[in-house]
Amino acid sequence: MKTRALRLVPGGLLVLAATALVHAAPLGDAASALVPAYPYAVFGAGLLLGLRFSRSRVILALLVLALADRALHSWSAGGDATAGSGRAVFAAVALLLPVDLAAIGWMRERGVLGAPGRWGLVVILLQMFAVASIRRPELAAVGGALELALVNAGLTEWTAIPQVALLAFAVALVAATLRFLLGGGAIESGLLWTLGAAFLALTARRIGVPSSLYLATGGLILVVSLIEASHAMAYVDELTGLPARRALGEALDAVSGRYAVGMIDIDHFKKFNDQYGHDAGDQMLRMVASRLAQVTGGGRAFRYGGEEFAVVFPGKSVDEVRPHLEALRRAIQVSAFMLRSPDRPRRKPKPAADGRLAGKRVFVTISVGVAEGERRRSRPQEVLRAADEALYRAKEAGRNRLST
Structure with missing residues (x-):
């Protein structure tokens, strides 16, 4: 709004x-x-x-x-x-x-x-x-x-x-x-x-x-x-409303001094997409993007591609951004995601007789990889690669976690 x-x-x-x-x-x-x-x-x-x-x-x-x-x-x-x-x-x-x-x-x-x-x-x-x-x-x-x-x-x-x-x-x-x-x-x-x-x-x-x-x-x-x-x-990414990958590249080129980058991947997204369909997958992407847009610590979220996102923290180190990314991960973990079927009304459905919401509620988790760079010592592509490698380690360790 x-x-x-x-x-x-x-x-x-x-x-x-x-x-x-x-x-x-x-x-x-x-x-x-x-x-x-x-x-x-x-x-x-x-x-x-x-x-x-x-x-x-x-x-x-x-x-x-x-x-x-x-x-x-x-x-x-x-x-x-x-x-x-x-x-x-x-x-x-x-x-x-x-x-x-x-x-x-x-x-x-x-x-x-x-x-x-x-x-x-x-x-x-x-x-x-x-x-x-x-x-x-x-x-x-x-x-x-x-x-x-x-x-x-x-x-x-x-x-x-x-x-x-x-x-x-x-x-x-x-x-x-x-x-x-x-x-x-x-x-x-x-x-x-x-x-x-x-x-x-x-x-x-x-x-x-x-x-x-x-x-x-x-x-x-x-x-x-x-x-x-x-x-x-x-x-701007049309689906999520977040800045797109091109904007991420220019943001990294413009940063000066130290900065940290968090790479974020939605866990088991492809399986979710296959089970519930592309429309439900798009809903999940929008929901996660809305949470990422509220990240604290001075971070700015971007849609990197597919189910991957990036968050840039100018002037911050890995240790400084870790609490903010952990808070973001936990906030997404506890957020109930209500699947919207094609005939489901836009308004929130009324609770059923037993107090539960009508419809299927699912939960989503994310894995996070973090790396930091310094403008004079490392290129943005190197920092992104390091953050992506940290993300891979988080997924290999069981997902729904942060790795550096």
Whole structure:
């Protein structure tokens, strides 16, 4: 939960910076000078990165923002968002923008050339054609429908956004929040904040610098989210959420002075995997990883590969880290592991009549090998090898123990 909350920080800071830029009088002239180039730079860079990393959702969201910005500037620029021929365009953009962003958030990533990406592009282009056509006199009834009053008009006087579009924003906010909470990553967090930036862009009663600044900032949030997601793919293990082997290598390269490394292996994991299946094996890996992430003594846990993990203790010796690794081993040993069958609910099952939990409880143990190194005297690969040899001795001695 803490990691997920941290994913919200970059987007929030960017929205806050854009808001400060819009409302800070001393920065008004500077903002006006930068805004014309800002959207082109953001959307151009974002589209290139999206193509490079084959992220269709980011590309579609950037297209939605860019086309919304161009539509507002082409047909409502400098105009009052509450009246005139540009009002229908404004109302249409205000309705479609949140709907599109929420829908993109729930799309499955299938690459730029995948079916979802192709159909998404078709829908966006059709929407652009519809927005361009809505100013025609014969479509005045459509513009009127977009202005339908759902509640007393006095309740929404604070914004130029029509009530129908406000409802769309509210529904989109709920949908985007749920998507983020249900296992969303950096992209989902970015789309959530992009939705907020789009709302701020349309809240003003005149189209111009503020709307472009907010919409471009929404694009910048997506670019940052894309970079975060790409970093996570390279450095974070998807199954356990721990830093991956590549991150371990860089952490060892960056350490200075003395350090200790603990290599950890789940005892009899292959037998467990064969008996209960790969899904149960994945559950066990996640459970052990969650305990390792809480290791004390300044250690940092990594997924090394398979059922093996590593813990790095900068500035510590073997004797100093032994109590912390022993405490970790004992904590895992006494932790009951409840097997989750495919039809088992996510919530904890109620106790049976005799007080026991329904389902099969199993226990897991780990073996630990520890070695220490000194930056000037030993290479990280040598320390890892020594820790791995110590781990082998622990397993040969009967498992569920620590060896040096």
